[in-house]
Amino acid sequence: MPTLSLQQLRTRHVGPIDLDIAAGECVCIRGASGSGKSLLLRAIADLDPHAGAAVLDGRACASMPGPAWRRQVALVMAEGQWWADRVGEHFPGGCTPAWLDRLGLPADALGWQVARCSTGERQRLALLRTLMQQPAVLLLDEPTGNLDEDSTARVEALLGDYRREHAAALLWVSHDPRQAARVAQRRFVLEDDRLVEEGEEDGGEAASVGHARSLGAGDAAW
Numbered sequence: 001m002p003t004l005s006l007q008q009l010r011t012r013h014v015g016p017i018d019l020d021i022a023a024g025e026c027v028c029i030r031g032a033s034g035s036g037k038s039l040l041l042r043a044i045a046d047l048d049p050h051a052g053a054a055v056l057d058g059r060a061c062a063s064m065p066g067p068a069w070r071r072q073v074a075l076v077m078a079e080g081q082w083w084a085d086r087v088g089e090h091f092p093g094g095c096t097p098a099w100l101d102r103l104g105l106p107a108d109a110l111g112w113q114v115a116r117c118s119t120g121e122r123q124r125l126a127l128l129r130t131l132m133q134q135p136a137v138l139l140l141d142e143p144t145g146n147l148d149e150d151s152t153a154r155v156e157a158l159l160g161d162y163r164r165e166h167a168a169a170l171l172w173v174s175h176d177p178r179q180a181a182r183v184a185q186r187r188f189v190l191e192d193d194r195l196v197e198e199g200e201e202d203g204g205e206a207a208s209v210g211h212a213r214s215l216g217a218g219d220a221a222w
């Protein structure tokens with residue numbers, strides 16, 4: 001059974017989409033600016049109007065309250081949302097220095113005022129905050145969009161470890177085809193309101209509409 005299953009999912013701009021993402025699999029979506037990638041992630045997180053169904057381990061989104069769904073199917077937006085002044089107030093369970101260090105953040109970062117954080121610091125802290133909740137699915141909206149090369153590598157490595165250690169399903173929106181090739185087992189482009197699967201590295205043509213196969217043994221390990 002896939003971890004996340006999108007069944008005839010339609011948003012204002014996209015669909016219907018059928019897509020299964022297996023436990024431990026990363027699927028990347030690229031597409032032109034304005035093609036509807038963020039709206040698709042927001043619909044899966046049940047934050048925007050949509051038709052069709054999103055199903056987590058056999059349980060439909062519609063069968064549970066939105067906050068409970070989003071604890072398991074977590075949307076990570078570029079800079080996150082911040083409701084308190086101090087960074088640490090957004091980490092109710094705390095965060096060890098080791099986790100902060102993995103993203104190149106100092107041990108005292110939880111004591112910072114949110115207002116002083118740079119865009120890239122907010123992006124990394126928002127990601128860490130979400131990982132602390134240990135969601136089964138991560139909906140990642142350009143998670144390295146504001147980051148330099150070193151921080152991008154750190155985020156990619158951390159998310160790779162999280163995916164493997166938690167058998168998490170990742171749906172990763174990126175504008176960078178090289179990043180998509182590095183991090184994802186399957187890659188799609190959002191074109192003409194539908195997901196078109198990209199061909200393999202041997203130059204194969206874009207293959208199919210977003211009906212998914214599950215991650216199989218021997219798929220690329222990242």
Ligand SMILES: Nc1ncnc2c1ncn2[C@@H]1O[C@H](COP(=O)(O)OP(=O)(O)OP(=O)(O)O)[C@@H](O)[C@H]1O
Pocket residue numbers: 013031032033034035036037038039040
């Ligand atoms: N609340 C809204 N009402 C009407 N249209 C909207 C709304 N929110 C977004 N849109 C439009 O929907 C389209 C898709 O937006 P979306 O943010 O999903 O694009 P995107 O593919 O993520 O783009 P980018 O790569 O630039 O982030 C855009 O044309 C946007 O203007």
